[in-house]
Amino acid sequence: MMAQLEKAVFAGGCFWCMVQPFDTKPGIHSVVSGYTGGHVENPTYRQVTSGKTGHTEAVEITYDSEKITYRELVEIYWKQTDPTDAGGQFADRGDSYRPVIFYKTQEEKAEAEASKKALQDSGRFTDPVVTAIEEAKPFYPAEDYHQDFYKKESAHYKRYSIGSGRASFISSHWQED
Structure with a gap:
């Protein structure tokens, strides 16, 4: 049977830290660091971090939907981020580091919105869950030195x-029940 390969795109701050949590799960074929959401074709890291291209650092995940679902990917995503911080993630500030779930279909949008509502309703965070849910735009892979960092x-x-504060936040807010 042929694998049902699909793609999902998530932004959660520095893309270096968004690869490993997905890369190690069964059903994941690849996780690529890159840029999305901006107005410049094939931007460079320097251009994106200047804040002038409108891009966000993100990861594009190619996965086998027979082995891992989009819903499961969204649940993994939440546990890598501070969903209450729209101004960046941890030590990385600005729009290029903002948290976003990018959807390709109305079904993905509905899954992301339902998951966001469930997280808000869970009471895990006292501040509102502000992660954006936006329609996917072209994704551009980052330079080779950023891949599999x-x-x-x-x-x-x-x-x-550790130094960015990500590891301690995840440890204190996302411990499994």
Whole structure:
């Protein structure tokens, strides 16, 4: 039987930290760091971080929908972010680091909205859940040195995850029940 490969795009701050949580799950074929949502074709990291292209750092996940569902991807996504912070994520500030779930179909939009509402209603956070849910725009892969950063530069990746505040936030807010 042929795999049912689909793509999902999520932004949750620095894309380095968004790869590993998805990359290690069964049914994931690839996780690519890149940029989406802006008005410049094939932007560079320098252009995106200047804040002048309108892009957000994101990951594009290619997955087998027979092995992992879009809903499961959204649940993994929430646990990598601070969904109450629209101004960036952790130490990374500005629009290029804002949290966004990008949908391609109305079904994905409905799944994301229902999941966001459930998270808000759960009482896990006292502040409102402000993660944006937006229609997917063209996705541009980032430069090669950004791909699989957690594997290629594991010590740097770990220092960054801890130093940015991401690791402690995830540990304190997303511990499994």
